[in-house]
Amino acid sequence: MSEVESFFKSAFSVDNVIFGFDEGELKILLIQRGAAPYKGKWALPGDLVYPNEDLDDAAERVLEQLTGLRGVYLEQVKTFGSVNRHPLGRVITIAYFSLVNVSNYTVTPASFAQLAKWHRLSDVKDLAFDHNEILDSCLKRLKRKVRTAPLGFELLPPKFTLSELQQLYDSVLDLPKKLDKRNFRKKILSMGFLVECEEVQEGVPHRPAKLYSFDKEKYEQFLNEGYVFDL
Amino acid sequence: MSEVESFFKSAFSVDNVIFGFDEGELKILLIQRGAAPYKGKWALPGDLVYPNEDLDDAAERVLEQLTGLRGVYLEQVKTFGSVNRHPLGRVITIAYFSLVNVSNYTVTPASFAQLAKWHRLSDVKDLAFDHNEILDSCLKRLKRKVRTAPLGFELLPPKFTLSELQQLYDSVLDLPKKLDKRNFRKKILSMGFLVECEEVQEGVPHRPAKLYSFDKEKYEQFLNEGYVFDL
DNA sequence: TGCTATGGTGTGAAAAATACAATAAGTCCT
DNA sequence: AGGACTTATTGTATTTTTCACACCATAGCA
Numbered sequence: 194m195s196e197v198e199s200f201f202k203s204a205f206s207v208d209n210v211i212f213g214f215d216e217g218e219l220k221i222l223l224i225q226r227g228a229a230p231y232k233g234k235w236a237l238p239g240d241l242v243y244p245n246e247d248l249d250d251a252a253e254r255v256l257e258q259l260t261g262l263r264g265v266y267l268e269q270v271k272t273f274g275s276v277n278r279h280p281l282g283r284v285i286t287i288a289y290f291s292l293v294n295v296s297n298y299t300v301t302p303a304s305f306a307q308l309a310k311w312h313r314l315s316d317v318k319d320l321a322f323d324h325n326e327i328l329d330s331c332l333k334r335l336k337r338k339v340r341t342a343p344l345g346f347e348l349l350p351p352k353f354t355l356s357e358l359q360q361l362y363d364s365v366l367d368l369p370k371k372l373d374k375r376n377f378r379k380k381i382l383s384m385g386f387l388v389e390c391e392e393v394q395e396g397v398p399h400r401p402a403k404l405y406s407f408d409k410e411k412y413e414q415f416l417n418e419g420y421v422f423d424l
Numbered sequence: 425m426s427e428v429e430s431f432f433k434s435a436f437s438v439d440n441v442i443f444g445f446d447e448g449e450l451k452i453l454l455i456q457r458g459a460a461p462y463k464g465k466w467a468l469p470g471d472l473v474y475p476n477e478d479l480d481d482a483a484e485r486v487l488e489q490l491t492g493l494r495g496v497y498l499e500q501v502k503t504f505g506s507v508n509r510h511p512l513g514r515v516i517t518i519a520y521f522s523l524v525n526v527s528n529y530t531v532t533p534a535s536f537a538q539l540a541k542w543h544r545l546s547d548v549k550d551l552a553f554d555h556n557e558i559l560d561s562c563l564k565r566l567k568r569k570v571r572t573a574p575l576g577f578e579l580l581p582p583k584f585t586l587s588e589l590q591q592l593y594d595s596v597l598d599l600p601k602k603l604d605k606r607n608f609r610k611k612i613l614s615m616g617f618l619v620e621c622e623e624v625q626e627g628v629p630h631r632p633a634k635l636y637s638f639d640k641e642k643y644e645q646f647l648n649e650g651y652v653f654d655l
Numbered sequence: 656t657g658c659t660a661t662g663g664t665g666t667g668a669a670a671a672a673t674a675c676a677a678t679a680a681g682t683c684c685t
Numbered sequence: 686a687g688g689a690c691t692t693a694t695t696g697t698a699t700t701t702t703t704c705a706c707a708c709c710a711t712a713g714c715a
């Protein structure tokens with residue numbers, strides 16, 4: 194084998210940390226591997242990138258095969274390429290995270306998985322490959338990004354209450370002290386891109402909360418006026 | 425060729441955006457390509473990753489071959505993998521940026537280059553491959569990172585004046601208004617990890633400035649007390 | 656010695672962040 | 686109908702941070 198050929202004895206994959214928000218908590222979607230290596234272990238959903246496929250497309254494909262969802266928020270985080278990270282050869286992987294709204298779809302295990310299931314973050318341990326490290330990086334990235342970009346909304350249904358939104362931030366940021374309710378509402382409403390729907394919660398055994406939704410146009414306007422999202 | 429084999433008809437490279445600060449300006453080190461494709465064009469220094477080489481090691485190697493420097497600040501930024509980004513095959517590239525102190529070394533063009541030269545950012549245009557896009561990503565990253573981590577010092581000699589430091593920030597951030605001198609000094613000194621050397625500038629035709637240096641231990645202490653670097 | 660260039664310093668006003676608690680609007684139960 | 690329960694909603698006073706701003710000091714040099 195020539196020297197040049199040896200450079201091409203390698204492959205790349207994408208792995209996707211899929212975040213969801215359910216039961217008041219941040220969760221991630223893991224698959225149980227159906228094939229060696231690490232057969233039976235929990236792992237991040239991922240796949241090799243096809244020869245004629247862009248990286249972002251591959252990450253979208255993995256997500257769609259698993260959830261049926263398209264057009265959700267997806268962000269490249271970091272590439273992991275230790276020489277021995279994959280037991281079968283030189284495979285580097287490009288890690289992505291995505292944010293999905295758990296309520297409106299059902300998980301259908303793709304070909305590469307026996308089983309797919311939502312996990313609470315605190316229950317996750319001992320994943321296949323270097324996936325724990327990948328998860329850490331993505332979680333760290335998420336924590337930063339939710340404070341500097343209006344991403345939280347991607348994890349909620351189109352209409353949500355301010356309490357749900359705050360609970361989401363409390364869960365994602367996992368700070369020693371919860372955010373102050375009054376200050377949180379003041380701040381997020383003052384940015385002016387949450388619009389009050391003409392609706393309230395239904396079926397709750399207490400005072401129903403107003404529903405709000407994220408107005409993308411108003412957010413663009415907010416940016417154009419020179420402001421920055423910052424929580 | 426089997427389907428599995430086709431996944432391995434690919435390679436990966438690293439590309440390095442090397443930032444330096446000289447003549448009061450932010451600069452980047454580019455090479456003029458000595459071989460096809462894009463022979464003669466200016467490009468980011470980069471190379472294929474060896475089969476038994478970690479990604480970070482490859483980025484360090486590229487930097488060292490070009491500058492002779494080791495142990496400088498290096499950070500992975502993003503991976504670029506469009507199907508057609510490389511005319512000779514499927515090659516994805518992992519982009520890094522590094523920060524070097526221009527004053528203490530000389531550039532020695534490596535094997536992959538005819539010529540290496542520092543460029544002012546405003547003079548850079550029409551690089552080989554997708555290197556303009558890579559540069560944009562790295563510059564954006566640098567602008568964010570210098571405000572949230574004590575990276576600026578990596579671009580300066582060990583002893584520097586506060587004016588030099590501010591000039592560096594003005595140059596990197598490139599804001600419509602320069603930073604205010606008094607507020608800048610107040611803020612950076614209040615963090616307490618810049619220590620005054622027992623020296624002043626020499627050979628300047630005006631009042632000589634005090635020299636300061638970055639004290640890593642004091643910075644750790646600053647972090648342990650729960651503070652965050654933020655400019 | 657005076658001209659020129661950059662170094663170095665403090666204060667007041669405005670804006671933003673923070674801490675904090677009482678009333679409102681529903682359901683559920685008796 | 687009334688009371689208990691649960692979560693929703695709202696404002697103010699204090700502290701902290703940010704911002705705007707101008708003058709004297711100290712060196713080299715002619």
